[in-house]
Amino acid sequence: xxxxxAQGHRDNRLLAALPSAALAAMDSELRQISIxxxxxxxxxxxxxxxxxxxQTAMISLLVVTKDVGSVEASTVGRExxxxxxxxxxxxxxxxxxxxxxxxxxxxAASRLTRWLLQCADRTGSDKLPLTQEFLAxxxxxxxxx
Numbered sequence: 001x002x003x004x005x006a007q008g009h010r011d012n013r014l015l016a017a018l019p020s021a022a023l024a025a026m027d028s029e030l031r032q033i034s035i036x037x038x039x040x041x042x043x044x045x046x047x048x049x050x051x052x053x054x055q056t057a058m059i060s061l062l063v064v065t066k067d068v069g070s071v072e073a074s075t076v077g078r079e080x081x082x083x084x085x086x087x088x089x090x091x092x093x094x095x096x097x098x099x100x101x102x103x104x105x106x107x108a109a110s111r112l113t114r115w116l117l118q119c120a121d122r123t124g125s126d127k128l129p130l131t132q133e134f135l136a137x138x139x140x141x142x143x144x145x
Contacts, residue, residue, distance in 0.1 A: 011055035013079045041082065044094065051083040052076075063101035071104055073097035108141050115139060 009015045009023060009030075018026075032055075035041070041052065041059065052059065058077040062070040074097065076082045103111060115138060120126050136143040 011078055012053040012081075014081050015053050048083045048090075051081050053081045054078050061097060063097045065101055065105060068101075068105050071101040073100045103140075108139060108145050111139050 015023065035057075042048070044064075054077050056078070058075045059082050060072050061074045061076065061082075063073050064070045099114075102114060106114075112135065115135075116128065119128050119130075132143050136145065139145075
């Protein structure tokens with residue numbers, strides 16, 4: 001392991017938290033790269049072939065919308081990694097990003113529609129015993145809205 005690579009391991013908190021044996025097993029696969037600002041790392045649906053462990057930068061996770069263009073849903077920095085997730089988690093995360101973008105750009109009626117459809121889909125029923133108070137809390141609006 002080169003001194004530069006060893007320093008990079010300490011700069012990324014996720015790599016630094018790994019046991020020495022695990023880090024040594026990954027050593028032949030790890031390399032430092034520089035990526036210019038604005039470079040697209042993954043498109044939706046791309047196969048994950050590389051895992052990125054930021055050291056001194058951050059990666060923005062964007063949701064692309066028809067109306068607004070793109071909305072930053074989250075970031076990954078030296079505390080984590082990008083591309084290191086199971087398929088279900090990846091789908092769940094993409095859905096969470098989409099919901100965050102919708103919550104930021106759509107009105108309460110549109111968000112309510114999405115939420116009710118999502119509940120019906122997840123429960124397999126069109127009967128949802130919900131109160132106005134609970135719905136307001138889930139949508140982060142006043143009950144009168």
